[in-house]
Amino acid sequence: MQLRRAQGFTLIELIMVMVVMAIITIGIGRFVSLGTEGYLQTRDREQLQSQARFAVERVARELRNAVPNSLKITNNGQCLSFKPIQFSGDYSNQSLTDITAIIGYVTQTATPVFQPQMRLVINPHKAQDFDVASDQVATVTAINKGAVANQWQFELDGQHSFDSGSLAQRFYTYTHSVTFCIEGNSLTHTTIDNAGSQSQPVLIAQYIDSSLSMFSIDNAALARSALVAWQFTFTRNGESSRYNHTVQVMNAP
Template sequence: MQSRRLQGFTLIELVMVVMAFITIGIGRFVSLGAEGYLHTRDREQLQSQARFAVERITRELRDAVPNSLEVTDDEKGHCLAFRPIQYSGDYVNPSLTHIDVISGFLTQTVAPLFETNMMVVINPHKPQDFDVLSDQVAKVTAINKGTAANQWLFELDGQYSFSSGSLALRFYTYTQSVKFCLENNSLTRTTIHHSGSESQPILLAQYIDTNMSYFELDNAALARNALVAWQLTFIRNGESSRYNHTVQVMNAP
């Protein structure tokens, strides 16, 4: 007579099934923990980039020559451009007509150093006032010490007649422009020298949705200085963070 095969599971089979369920549970738990860690890491990286970008732009705008800011859209992308202040002070020229030297007292106590392509501007009100043919700018060829303490003489490359003076008798010097651009899902910084040469763009932040990020400029008015606002939207692995910030440019012409 043939023996009948008993139906059911052996102890070893039961142990293997239980171990399989435990392994699946542990694997899922570890997977969820890893996914949570990666999402937290990505979110922290985006927030760190955003804080750095906001702080960098804010700090540099505080040293912008008044009314030199401009928002443009070109082959570089959507950009915010301005001219950083090199030196600033109060001029004491009795007249700004047919002069070849600007005599002034600097706000800085350190002796100014002459640089090639140094420009001086008085009472600018719009970006066009910084054009080389403007009556508000002049090229500096040398800097000499004045007779009084912290007085300096900025020698010009010819005789200039400025079309208007500053109510506060202020003047500013600069040698270059700076441009922050939103392009190719990144935020970059480029230095443009007065000679026209440009530096290589420096990457400040990435993973930016450039379609949802922008700069806005509200030019200065009689009652307040210029306002610069921007929105940066970061997207990475499904994580999205949006940052809005506004800076008031305190320097006045």
């Protein structure tokens, strides 16, 4: 009687199969790893650029509503401050000497509403024109309807004489100032009301390189309005995005 020989794999065959499977597994794992890394890098890059675009647009949008010549750079170009317009319009006063109210028409369609610490400025040309002691600014105590349609009367805190008038007879009111600051690796937004109370900084953007980012101002001239420029460099995980932006503040005194 002939014995049947047992069927199976030899040890060498098993080892060869294990080696081949290991090579295949490593190859697949590396392929998946590269795909995952590529996805994460693309996601981080898109988040960084999206954040950068938002920061640039936020600063530009708020700057377009700045009271003329209220722009100020501090902290070696790391901070930009300005006073946003609350109401603006054309005054009809024949004289700006010893008056108790500014009478005029506002450009906004909404009814002007009085707010505490509201100030009114006429023909500002420098930062000192916004000081409380300046003859170009006065505190508003109430807003009343004028004698004719769409006319408003901005009551002042006593008798006031403005040092100079506006060629276009413009006036502006404001209640606070806004400051954008590059602090560490962040861009923040802060408001300070006319009474001096400061809000908590609001985070606008992260991953900003403060050594490569700054604000600058080219002040207004007779031929054009003020130009505000800023350079923002965002860096994250080896990715770097640089943004150079310039905004012309169209509002004129």
